[in-house]
Amino acid sequence: MDPLTSARIALMRAIDDVEAAIATVRAAQEVDWVSALAARYRAELYEVIRDLARFRDHLEYVRAESG
Amino acid sequence: MTEPIWSTGGSGGEHAVTQDLEWAVRALRAAAQRVADAGHVLALKRASLQLDPDLHHSALAANLGYAAHVKAPILEDSVQDMATRLAKVAQAYIAAERSARQRLGRLDAITDRARDLASVSAASVRTGAAIAVMGSPLAWAAGALTGRNLAAEALPHSAPSTTALLAREDAELASMSPSVVGLEAVLALTAWIIENVVGEPWRGTLSATPCTGEGSTSVEDIMRHLLTTEQFNDGSVLIERWTGTDGLVRRIVYIPGTEDWTVWDHNPSDAEADGELRFGRLPDAARVVQAALTADGARPGDPVLLAGHSLGGTVATALAASPAFTKVFTVMGVVTAGSPVGTIPLPWRVNALHLEGTRDIVPGLDGKPNPDTPTRTTVHHDARRSEQPQLQGEARTIGSAHHLNTYAQTARLVDEGLSDSTNDWLRAQAAFLDTAKDPVLTSYAP
Numbered sequence: 001m002d003p004l005t006s007a008r009i010a011l012m013r014a015i016d017d018v019e020a021a022i023a024t025v026r027a028a029q030e031v032d033w034v035s036a037l038a039a040r041y042r043a044e045l046y047e048v049i050r051d052l053a054r055f056r057d058h059l060e061y062v063r064a065e066s067g
Numbered sequence: 068m069t070e071p072i073w074s075t076g077g078s079g080g081e082h083a084v085t086q087d088l089e090w091a092v093r094a095l096r097a098a099a100q101r102v103a104d105a106g107h108v109l110a111l112k113r114a115s116l117q118l119d120p121d122l123h124h125s126a127l128a129a130n131l132g133y134a135a136h137v138k139a140p141i142l143e144d145s146v147q148d149m150a151t152r153l154a155k156v157a158q159a160y161i162a163a164e165r166s167a168r169q170r171l172g173r174l175d176a177i178t179d180r181a182r183d184l185a186s187v188s189a190a191s192v193r194t195g196a197a198i199a200v201m202g203s204p205l206a207w208a209a210g211a212l213t214g215r216n217l218a219a220e221a222l223p224h225s226a227p228s229t230t231a232l233l234a235r236e237d238a239e240l241a242s243m244s245p246s247v248v249g250l251e252a253v254l255a256l257t258a259w260i261i262e263n264v265v266g267e268p269w270r271g272t273l274s275a276t277p278c279t280g281e282g283s284t285s286v287e288d289i290m291r292h293l294l295t296t297e298q299f300n301d302g303s304v305l306i307e308r309w310t311g312t313d314g315l316v317r318r319i320v321y322i323p324g325t326e327d328w329t330v331w332d333h334n335p336s337d338a339e340a341d342g343e344l345r346f347g348r349l350p351d352a353a354r355v356v357q358a359a360l361t362a363d364g365a366r367p368g369d370p371v372l373l374a375g376h377s378l379g380g381t382v383a384t385a386l387a388a389s390p391a392f393t394k395v396f397t398v399m400g401v402v403t404a405g406s407p408v409g410t411i412p413l414p415w416r417v418n419a420l421h422l423e424g425t426r427d428i429v430p431g432l433d434g435k436p437n438p439d440t441p442t443r444t445t446v447h448h449d450a451r452r453s454e455q456p457q458l459q460g461e462a463r464t465i466g467s468a469h470h471l472n473t474y475a476q477t478a479r480l481v482d483e484g485l486s487d488s489t490n491d492w493l494r495a496q497a498a499f500l501d502t503a504k505d506p507v508l509t510s511y512a513p
Contacts, residue, residue, distance in 0.1 A: 003115070003116060003119050003121075003122055004122075004127070006112065006115070007112050007116060007127055007131065010108050010109060010111070010112035010131075011109070011112075011131075013105070013108045014104075014105035014106075014108045014109050014134070014139075015105075017101045017102070017104045017105035017108070018101065018102060018105050020101050021097070021098035021099075021101035021102055021105075021146075022098075024094050024097045024098050024101070025094050025095065025098045027094065028090050028091055028093070028094030028095075029094075031090050033087050033090075034078060034083040034086060034087060034441035034442075035078050035079065035080075035083035035084040035086070035087040035088075035441065035487075036077075036078040036079040036083070036084075036487030036488060036490070036491050037079075037084060037087065037487070038078075038087060041087055041088070041091050041153070044091070044149065044153070045091060045094070045095075048095065048098065048145075048146055048149060051142060051145060051146075052098065052102070052142065052146075055102070055105075055134075055138055055139070055142050058134065058138060059105075059109075059134060062127070062130040062131070062134060065126065065127070065130065066127045066130075
């Protein structure tokens with residue numbers, strides 16, 4: 001396997017990992033929150049999802065750039 | 068000085084908050100691990116590219132290095148930090164809760180002790196007094212077992228203050244132990260009598276009477292309507308019915324407390340009902356509620372809020388917990404005032420608000436605190452230490468602490484916004500307290 005293909009596979013694995021992280025946090029965000037502070041926690045988790053999504057987009061960009 | 072009123076349980080309760088935080092922390096830690104995995108994969112690839120002379124200085128190698136060694140670690144740290152911060156919030160919350168409880172600890176200890184002492188004697192006096200009037204030897208048995216004049220001890224005016232009870236300390240409690248054992252025997256005998264001697268379940272008909280008045284738009288209003296219901300003094304329940312803008316027919320059912328301290332007449336809100344509930348049976352007072360809702364035209368799917376004072380609150384809670392009842396009637400909420408309900412588990416969909424005066428012994432008759440769940444909020448109010456002189460007066464004795472006028476004052480503080488939990492309860496039940504409704508009020512007498 002040539003180094004570029006290998007790098008792209010590594011990037012895809014990393015993207016999958018970040019997608020899984022996003023899914024985990026989103027699942028927690030969408031859980032049936034019971035406490036009065038639910039809105040606050042949801043907002044905090046939304047920020048995390050946004051940061052993770054930015055990282056995923058960056059990795060997608062690198063993968064696209066690698067040809 | 069702030070008003071000595073606080074809430075436990077509900078959506079702002081310790082269990083609800085820590086449960087949500089645990090979800091968040093677990094998810095964030097899992098996410099941080101995934102980011103670390105991604106960084107590790109990229110770092111390995113970057114290392115292998117560095118060994119390749121053609122790709123050593125490529126843009127791809129630089130990008131992988133940046134992602135692996137800069138972005139991924141920063142993001143991982145950020146997510147991990149948030150998990151740690153939320154875990155600390157949970158710990159701080161629990162610590163704050165414990166600290167608050169410690170401050171209330173002495174008060175709780177006094178109250179618990181008062182309840183321990185008073186509950187057994189008061190419950191026995193209730194049943195004992197009822198049966199004594201019947202001329203049963205059980206009354207004699209109660210006196211013989213305890214060697215005390217139970218009726219005189221438990222009547223509100225002669226009951227000792229909680230402070231005095233605390234001063235008696237353990238020696239007094241120890242001396243009470245044989246009496247308690249004896250009283251439990253009396254209660255067991257009472258259970259047998261209820262099971263085997265007391266009459267057939269009520270299957271009578273109801274007499275409906277239209278009533279005038281406004282509907283409830285606050286918890287305080289609910290207390291006032293309960294007071295009105297108790298003034299009928301014949302076991303009547305009051306039903307408020309209206310059709311909301313969403314087309315749903317809603318009802319608030321007002322269930323009275325004990326009105327009759329005997330067991331043989333036709334008032335179902337009697338000592339027999341207290342006894343039956345104590346032993347896990349639905350009493351005639353509950354059958355009257357069911358019959359009244361049927362007579363009022365309630366159908367499955369019509370939202371119902373059950374409200375009750377004292378015995379009425381226990382009946383409301385027991386009905387909301389009864390699968391046979393909830394199969395027919397859709398109970399959305401429960402409000403109780405001065406009711407022993409700690410032993411009755413409620414389904415999660417029923418949002419309950421329990422008002423309890425710390426001076427009122429009746430809510431402690433079951434000897435168990437109310438469950439701390441996201442959908443059960445208990446408000447504790449030490450009205451005799453209130454900032455409001457009028458309220459101090461109203462809660463002066465154990466009897467007055469149990470009165471609906473006192474609970475109306477507690478309810479007003481809930482309406483004004485007491486805690487996250489009570490505010491959430493108000494939001495959840497807002498459709499029942501709709502200010503635009505034009506309800507029909509009907510009393511149903513057994």
